[in-house]
Amino acid sequence: MKDIVDKIHDDIKSMRVRGALDIAIAASKTLKKVATSDAKNTPQLLQKLKRAGKKLKSARPTAISLPNAVNYILYIADKNCHLELNEFRRKLLESIDRFIDEQKSALDRIAEIGSNLIEDNDLILTHCNSDTVDMLIKRAWDDGKEIEVVCTETRPRYQGHLTAKELSNHGIPTSLIVDSAAHLMMKELKIDKVIVGADTIYASGDMINKIGTSQIAICARELDIDFIVASESIKFSPQSLLGSRVEMEERDPSEVIKSGKLPGVRVLNPAFDITNADYIDIFVTEFGVIPPEAVYHLLREKFGWELEI
Numbered sequence: 001m002k003d004i005v006d007k008i009h010d011d012i013k014s015m016r017v018r019g020a021l022d023i024a025i026a027a028s029k030t031l032k033k034v035a036t037s038d039a040k041n042t043p044q045l046l047q048k049l050k051r052a053g054k055k056l057k058s059a060r061p062t063a064i065s066l067p068n069a070v071n072y073i074l075y076i077a078d079k080n081c082h083l084e085l086n087e088f089r090r091k092l093l094e095s096i097d098r099f100i101d102e103q104k105s106a107l108d109r110i111a112e113i114g115s116n117l118i119e120d121n122d123l124i125l126t127h128c129n130s131d132t133v134d135m136l137i138k139r140a141w142d143d144g145k146e147i148e149v150v151c152t153e154t155r156p157r158y159q160g161h162l163t164a165k166e167l168s169n170h171g172i173p174t175s176l177i178v179d180s181a182a183h184l185m186m187k188e189l190k191i192d193k194v195i196v197g198a199d200t201i202y203a204s205g206d207m208i209n210k211i212g213t214s215q216i217a218i219c220a221r222e223l224d225i226d227f228i229v230a231s232e233s234i235k236f237s238p239q240s241l242l243g244s245r246v247e248m249e250e251r252d253p254s255e256v257i258k259s260g261k262l263p264g265v266r267v268l269n270p271a272f273d274i275t276n277a278d279y280i281d282i283f284v285t286e287f288g289v290i291p292p293e294a295v296y297h298l299l300r301e302k303f304g305w306e307l308e309i
Helices: 002-013 020-035 042-057 065-079 085-115 131-142 159-169 179-188 213-222 238-242 292-302
Strands: 123-126 148-152 174-177 193-196 207-210 226-230 272-275 282-285 288-290
Touching (some): 020 042, 065 085, 085 226, 123 131, 123 179, 131 226, 148 179, 174 179, 179 213, 213 226, 213 272, 238 292, 282 292
Parallel strands (some): 123 148, 148 174, 193 226
16 A cells, blocks of 8 residues: 555656646545555554555645645544444545545536636636636636637746647637746737636635746736636645645756756756735635635635634
């Protein structure tokens, strides 16, 4: 069982498994496999689950969906630790399956709600690659809205290429631009809306997403363009209610430039940045459309189990 935990940990860390939802589901399925592993009794299985959870959570420190998923499953396990092994296992497996189903259905709900914010003939700019944003835009297109999309490349890993391919294959007119052209294109093309995903959302309404997002948000505000964040609630950080901040991931310089190409030059490769709540117009969640100042209340309502509030 250690092998599967190590494999998924490495897959998440190396971004072979990427995207907040996919990460959460991969971790949940891994803990489900651990839950079916051999154990003499409930305490022994609980310890195996906690060790696996700790390992999984260390893979991507900035993607809050990962610890949220793991912590929720371990919360359910702790809550039922008084049960005999077979009953404990049964309840936990049912809870994990239900949790995975809820995360998948959240995407469809966000697409339904968010597509209503898109108007006919909108020109939309998006940054990085988000399954949530992709589904939202495709839903609007399928509803008959004539839209076009501009995707940033999102260097250094070029996740914007994935978005461009996904939307273009769906029949949506799509353009690809280099990241540094964002302000010029937003102004010259007269972008109507910016729609991005999120990796972590704080109680303050500040949000962490792929590096470059904050610059686009600042440009959107300067040009009076709506900046919309589409995100499942699993990306909200309950610990931020207590003042905790997630670790900002710095990735390997080899993603930017091959080793030895610039001897003596320090290469920095931050993977994420923080967009201040002041630059965000609305969040689209499976629970509806909310302004940044409402994030605090949603967190208290939906994550009380973790905070014991």
